Amino acid sequence: EVQLLESGGALVQPGGSLRLSCAASGFTFNTYAMSWVRQAPGKGLEWVSGISDSGGSTYYTDSVKGRFTISRDNSKNTLYLQMNSLRADDTAGYYCARRLYGVYSFFDSWGQGTLVTVSS
Amino acid sequence: EIVLTQSPATLSLSPGERATLSCGASQSVSSNYLAWYQQKAGLAPRLLIYDASSRATGIPDRFSGSGSGTDFTLTISRLEPEDFAVYYCQQYGSSTGTFGQGTKVEIK
Numbered sequence: 001e002v003q004l005l006e007s008g009g010a011l012v013q014p015g016g017s018l019r020l021s022c023a024a025s026g027f028t029f030n031t032y033a034m035s036w037v038r039q040a041p042g043k044g045l046e047w048v049s050g051i052s053d054s055g056g057s058t059y060y061t062d063s064v065k066g067r068f069t070i071s072r073d074n075s076k077n078t079l080y081l082q083m084n085s086l087r088a089d090d091t092a093g094y095y096c097a098r099r100l101y102g103v104y105s106f107f108d109s110w111g112q113g114t115l116v117t118v119s120s
Numbered sequence: 121e122i123v124l125t126q127s128p129a130t131l132s133l134s135p136g137e138r139a140t141l142s143c144g145a146s147q148s149v150s151s152n153y154l155a156w157y158q159q160k161a162g163l164a165p166r167l168l169i170y171d172a173s174s175r176a177t178g179i180p181d182r183f184s185g186s187g188s189g190t191d192f193t194l195t196i197s198r199l200e201p202e203d204f205a206v207y208y209c210q211q212y213g214s215s216t217g218t219f220g221q222g223t224k225v226e227i228k
Binding site: 035044045046047050057059061095099100103104105106107108110111112113 | 153155157159163164165166167170176208210212213214215216217218219220221222
C-alpha cells in the first residue's frame with residue numbers, strides 16, 4: 001500500500017524558515033516524480049513544487065521561486081521542502097503527492113498533509 | 121500558464137440526481153491531460169479521473185469524464201450521499217499542473 005506521511009509543519013514567524021518532510025513507503029520511491037501541493041485555509045489546491053524521480057530536475061510556482069527548495073533523498077525514501085523567507089500567504093496545509101507517470105502526470109497518491117502557519 | 125475555470129462554484133442537488141461539473145481552460149490542454157479530484161472536509165484529495173475520461177482504480181462507474189481541448193466535464197450519474205464534496209480539475213500538460221478553483225456539490 002502506498003503511504004506518504006508528511007511532517008514538519010509548525011507555527012513560524014514571518015521571515016522564518018521551515019523544512020517539511022514526506023516519508024514514502026509501499027512503492028519504489030526512486031522511480032516516481034513527486035510534488036508538493038498546498039491549500040490555504042478554506043481555499044483551493046495550489047501546486048507548489050515538483051521534482052523528477054532522480055532529483056535532477058526541479059520546478060516551482062512563481063510565488064515561491066527563490067524562497068523554497070524541493071529535494072529528495074532516495075536512499076531514505078523521503079521528499080523535502082525547505083521553506084525560507086516565509087510570508088503570511090504561505091500559511092496552508094502542505095501535501096506531498098506522487099505523480100504516477102513522471103513530471104507530466106496527475107497525482108495518484110497523496111499524504112494527509114501538514115499545517116504551516118506563518119504569523120507573528 | 122493555463123488557467124482553469126470551474127463552474128458552477130456550488131451545485132445544490134439531492135441524492136439520486138445527476139451532477140454535471142464543468143472545467144474550462146484558457147488554452148488547449150495538451151493531450152487532454154486533465155484530471156478530476158474529489159476532496160472531503162479535512163481529507164486529502166482523491167483522484168477520480170485522468171486523461172480527461174479514464175477512471176482511476178476503484179472509482180465507481182457513476183463517475184465519468186469527458187471533453188477535449190479547452191472544455192471538460194465531470195458527470196456523476198446518480199449522486200450517492202458520500203459524493204457530496206468539493207471537486208477540482210487539474211491540467212498536467214506542463215511540469216507544473218494548475219488546478220481549478222473547485223466546485224462544491226452540496227445537499228439540497
